[in-house]
Amino acid sequence: MEINDVLKELDASLRGNYYLLRCPECGKKEAFLYLDDIKKFQKNSTYKIPIRCNRMNKCGKITYLNDIINVPIQIQKMPKEKSPVQISEEGINFIRSFVHYSVETIHCEYKDFDFDIRGISNKTLKENGVFYYSKGFEQIVNSDELKRSFSKKYRNKSYKGRNIFIPIFDIDGKLVRILLRSTKNVEKKEIGLMLIQGSTEVWNLKDILDSKKKTVVITEGVYDALSFREVNKKLGIVSLPGVRKYRQIISIVKDNIDICKDKTFVIATDNDEAGQKAKEKLIEEFEKMEINYKTFDLGIHKDANEFLQENRIGFSLKAKKL
Template identity: 25%
Template structure:
């Protein structure tokens, strides 16, 4: 059909940002500013960001990336340098808007998450996995080679960031930039990390942590754990348990700070509200002087192993 929608698609850049926000890949800061999908810049505390949209163009004053909707689609979908592919994918994603359904598209995404084409990240994540030895980031976080290989952790040398697949199917991942940034993480998809731990293995317990690195810190010492992906994701776990019940005892091991305690309370409330029959344990002194599992692992590995040993049963 040629490129007859080129101009219309360029005008839909703000709407595409709304879609990315629905997918957890950016956040609207108001006045045309967003957290940057490229470098993650954005101060959550002050609600400021360097990524700005002006008409049909975007520009990040932090990392310098700039362009239009086609450039952004190409980056987010990890497309090759083929403008026709950029255009065709943009048409596919933005078709509801092109067909005049602007006011309902966000609701359609919420009701039908598969409306957007599922992106296959496996080739990219495999390439990053092959390059993981080029960074010592995961080693500095206390993770062994076996854990790095098991979770297919990777390194994108060109973009200087590490990749963490949510699960073995590599349908989604989170990356962490390795330079100074207000927002170091960016999500591609939004899944529970290591969700199989809820249902596999002989242990009676599974630890519930905020982040992927924290979950891997427990797995590093032989304890089953999953990562929520942030304090705002407790509902995602409740939905998972409602859909597929878990017969293990959950150990609520969120961060040892105000946000973590608040999220723990919210999780308990939601479990009660949905009347899910689920055994769980809360230990306010689980981490002692440390903020989270990974900080404990790095700061006192032997102490961490000893303190958490009861959960290996």
């Protein structure tokens, strides 16, 4: 049996630098398999290819592609698959121009963006590049001049009503992704818009590289990170796109170890099983690299933003001590 046959059985779909597929343990399509692991196997046939379930609070098991079948997997070249970025170059350039205008030219000062979000002030949101565009993302993809630049997947219901834009930039300051949220009640609170396949998913990674930011807080969500910035402007903040992606933070720290040796990282992942596991992994990696770190106690609150909203004074006092 070939790798492709196994991936097909597990209903795998390519998402940038990894496959999303069904977990062999729980059967839910919430497991992932990195392309790098397949490449390692192609170089060394004894290497075991891990499949990691993302349901950390319900399953979270790690199984191995090699163990699913009874005969050895044949080494083969992986086929080229359709890119998950189904936007033309013209469409990507327009989005980049739109975000540049919104963030750099008018500094997020749209006339109808005059409200706070989840306890985070309008001023803090704008200063950190988060903006509200009342016409929403769907107005962009449905405009006459850009219709052909976006595939039909960007017109499904999950993209409707998305009017909060949270840009993500890479280490060179290039826009590579946008997190889309809504002021309305939508089924999924946040979806990602990828502009470059395999690009970073870490929000505000520039604070890791800023030598003036001696303390950098790591959170799971952007609103959690902005909760710290709301009460302590001196703190550096970065946000993970999910606790399973902690490796992206570690990779950035390793690549910039000289700068990071002079920093203290504050781990403020969510107060649940998945968040605790991510915290343990971050601590393990930081200790290996001899990086200074501390943890932030959320008390009875599930995350930093809930702490801010439910006990602003208590959260503020605690965050200002960092």
